[in-house]
Amino acid sequence: MSEGPVYWPPESMDVPSAAGVCLLSFVWLAASCGGSGTEPRSEDPTIQERPPAPWPLEAFPDLPEIMNDVPEARLELGRLLYYDPVLSIDNQTACATCHSELWGMGDGIPRGVGHGAGLDAGPRRAGPNTLRRNSPALFNLAFRSSLLWDGRAETLEEQALMPILNDQELGSDEKALIAELSAIPEYVERFADAFPEDPGVTIDNLSAALAAYERTFVSNRATYDGYAEGRFGLMNNEQIDGMFRFAEMGCDDCHAPPLFESETFANRNVPEVDGVVDHGLEERTALGEDRGEFRTPTLRNLAATEPYFHNGSIQLMSDAVRHELEQSGLPFTDDDARLILLFIDKTLRDESNSAIRPLEVPSGLPLPIDPAGVTPRGGEGS
Numbered sequence: 001m002s003e004g005p006v007y008w009p010p011e012s013m014d015v016p017s018a019a020g021v022c023l024l025s026f027v028w029l030a031a032s033c034g035g036s037g038t039e040p041r042s043e044d045p046t047i048q049e050r051p052p053a054p055w056p057l058e059a060f061p062d063l064p065e066i067m068n069d070v071p072e073a074r075l076e077l078g079r080l081l082y083y084d085p086v087l088s089i090d091n092q093t094a095c096a097t098c099h100s101e102l103w104g105m106g107d108g109i110p111r112g113v114g115h116g117a118g119l120d121a122g123p124r125r126a127g128p129n130t131l132r133r134n135s136p137a138l139f140n141l142a143f144r145s146s147l148l149w150d151g152r153a154e155t156l157e158e159q160a161l162m163p164i165l166n167d168q169e170l171g172s173d174e175k176a177l178i179a180e181l182s183a184i185p186e187y188v189e190r191f192a193d194a195f196p197e198d199p200g201v202t203i204d205n206l207s208a209a210l211a212a213y214e215r216t217f218v219s220n221r222a223t224y225d226g227y228a229e230g231r232f233g234l235m236n237n238e239q240i241d242g243m244f245r246f247a248e249m250g251c252d253d254c255h256a257p258p259l260f261e262s263e264t265f266a267n268r269n270v271p272e273v274d275g276v277v278d279h280g281l282e283e284r285t286a287l288g289e290d291r292g293e294f295r296t297p298t299l300r301n302l303a304a305t306e307p308y309f310h311n312g313s314i315q316l317m318s319d320a321v322r323h324e325l326e327q328s329g330l331p332f333t334d335d336d337a338r339l340i341l342l343f344i345d346k347t348l349r350d351e352s353n354s355a356i357r358p359l360e361v362p363s364g365l366p367l368p369i370d371p372a373g374v375t376p377r378g379g380e381g382s
Contacts (some may be wrong), residue, residue: 006337019268030311030316033255052227052232053227053228053243053253053257054125054243054244054246054247054248054252055247055252055257057228057229058228058257058258059228059229059258060220060225060258061143061159061258061259063142063215063218064142064143064215066215066222067142067212070212071193071194071196073190073193073194074194074195074208074209074212075209075212075213075216076190076194077190077191077193077194077207077209077213078210078211078212078213078214079213079355079356079358080190080358080361080362081095081206081209081210081213082094082095082096082210082213082214082355082369083095083096083206083355083357083358083361083367084181084182084361084362084363084365085097085119085361085365085366085367085368086177086184086361086362086363086365087164087170087177088115088164088170088172088174089115089170089171089172089173089367090115090116091363092115092117092118092119092365092366092368093114093115093117093169093170093171093368094367094368095163095170095210096121096168096355096357096367096368097121097125097368098112098113098121098135098163099135099137099138099355100121100122100355100368100370101351101354101355101356101357102122102370103122103304103305103370104301104303104304104305104351105137105139105217105301105304105305105320105351105354105355105382106134106135106136106137106139106272106304107122107123107125107135108122108123108131108306109122109123109125109135109307109312110134110273110290110307110311110312110313110315111128111130111131111132111133111134111135111273111276111311111312112130112133112134112135112169113125113126113131114129114130114131114163114166114168114169114171115127115129115132115168115169115170116128116172117129119366119367119368120368120369120371121368121369121370121371122370122371123371124371126134127171129168129169129171131168131169132276132277132278132311133170133278133310133311134149134307134308134309134310134311134312136148136149136212136297136305137216137298137299137301137304137305138217138355139217139219139300139301139351140219140220140259140261140298140300141156141214141215141217141321142156142214142215142216142217142218142328143259144218144261144263145263146295146296148162149280149294149295149296149310150263150265150280150281150283150284150294150295151208151263151281151284152284153231155211156206156210156211156214157204157208157211158207159211160206160207160210160211160214161203161206161207162179163208177202177203177206178202178203178206181201181206182201184363185281187201187362188201190226190362191205194209195208213355215357217353218353219298219300219301219350219351219352219356220258220350221346221350221352222300222347222348222349222350223239223307223346223348223349224257224258224347224348225236225258225350227347228257228258228355230374238339238342239258239342239343239346239347241339242339242340242341242342242343242344243343243347245336245339245340245343246343246344248329249306249325249328249330249332249336249340250330251324251328251340254266254296255296255298255299259298259300260298260299260300260348260365261296261297261298261299261300262296263295263296264295264296265280265281265290265293265294265295265296266294266296267280267291267292267294267323268292268294268309268323268327269292269327270309270311270313270314270323271311271314272311272313272315273311273312273313273332276348277313278310279291279292280293280294280310281293281294287343290308291379294309294310297353299348300349300350301348301349301350302317302320302344303344303345303349304315304349304351308320317341317344317345317348318337318341318378321337321340321341321344322337325337325340372373
């Protein structure tokens with residue numbers, strides 16, 4: 001079995017908790033102390049003479065100011081709303097249907113499926129409202145200034161309402177939804193606790209609660225993060241080699257550390273899907289040069305978020321990495337691809353602040369059902 005990720009608890013960030021939203025407080029000592037599964041640093045003089053990383057080692061960013069003094073009640077309200085199918089027209093589809101903690105905060109299928117598909121979530125979900133685009137992972141949304149594949153949302157508050165009110169996704173009507181929530185006594189009480197200065201069940205408070213909760217999905221305790229803070233023994237020689245080759249191939253130009261993403265859009269020439277027409281950024285800007293361009297996604301927890309790209313047209317992470325290397329126009333070897341994959345797969349994993357599923361929700365509706373007996377993703381070679 002391959003070496004697993006090492007979780008590193010940074011000192012620079014305090015992520016709010018909400019009924020179980022917590023930071024695990026352990027470090028895998030075997031990895032950090034050079035134990036089983038971690039190779040000793042090589043005596044190769046070439047390796048010894050190079051710097052620790054091919055880029056300046058930057059601290060992970062702090063949460064934005066909007067998260068200052070967010071009450072616990074608001075985070076808990078957001079958590080319950082995130083899992084409650086009451087937000088959908090069929091009362092069976094929740095935010096967690098397409099962004100489940102079991103599937104890397106995605107859904108494990110090529111393209112999202114909206115209401116009308118029942119309670120099933122994950123790879124067995126199918127229904128009449130199959131979308132054009134892959135459901136992106138929700139890690140580190142707090143640090144973005146453009147959201148969704150075409151960047152059409154600038155804030156999480158704005159983005160949170162888009163799928164709820166979209167005809168093909170959750171399909172709700174704003175007035176009907178607020179009336180339904182207002183008829184649930186527990187929600188009336190929870191909205192009042194979450195927004196003491198404006199204690200109403202309103203669409204703005206709904207979006208604010210969801211956005212606050214989604215900002216807690218921070219991935220900053222991967223092996224790489226401990227390495228970046230000076231614990232150089234956390235990464236073995238092959239992982240370090242993969243990091244340097246990642247930079248040599250120009251991957252960090254778009255997938256810039258420490259978030260390993262950027263506010264950039266690009267056409268990566270991914271395979272098209274039959275019957276799907278999607279011009280990407282051009283649909284927002286009406287500029288021909290933007291056709292086929294989509295936002296650069298994060299590489300953190302990439303192993304957990306298959307399949308890949310905006311249309312889910314590439315299933316395996318190894319194939320996605322090779323596709324990107326081919327797009328670079330630079331020569332590369334099979335060993336380059338292997339080591340870059342190793343770096344991404346083993347040092348950028350941290351799902352410790354994923355959403356946490358409640359046992360029940362205030363509406364009393366059943367929660368989305370992920371496949372029983374199906375082993376969630378774990379990356380190639382796990």
